[in-house]
Amino acid sequence: MLRQVRRSLSAELQVADMAEIAGCSRGYFVREFQAVFGQSPKEYLQHELYRRACVLLLAPGASVKSVAEELRFSTEFNFSRFFKRLSGLSPNAYRKDFPTS
Template structure:
């Protein structure tokens, strides 16, 4: 979950990968981590969003999508719940504090693009 936090993760797939039924997986996960898989995943996404809001030149909506939330409303609500302020206020505070210069959004998006997806494909004339 930590490595694929930006992807849409299904509870059934996570449980199957762990070798458990969905319900047993949720019980065991909660016992081990103190929260459900869904809450854990959204917390990890918010942690990554905090870093992006402080260090990347992306809009709040872009950050929301990059970290794996499908809705700006759910992102803002969960962010405010965990951090204590909306994402835009958090960003403003981080900018006022100074710190590392923002990474241009185009570099960040290029860096997160899957490696080798195009390079692995053979040229059209050799695919025959």
């Protein structure tokens, strides 16, 4: 199930989608996920989305806008706000901290 979630990872993916993939109700899924992984499915989705964004931002030639579009954020601003909330840095500041060679 997690493999399928990672493949379809985007800002549009919701906990209800994960529950559907797992074949159970949303409430049951949230309780079991929390018990097994020690974090909520929403936290998991956010951290995986953030990790993917970090990789994409460091790709040569990638713009913040293209990363936001690839991850299906509704706007570049929403992506930047999401990224800063999790990292404490704007996407551009993150890129400056990790220059590519």
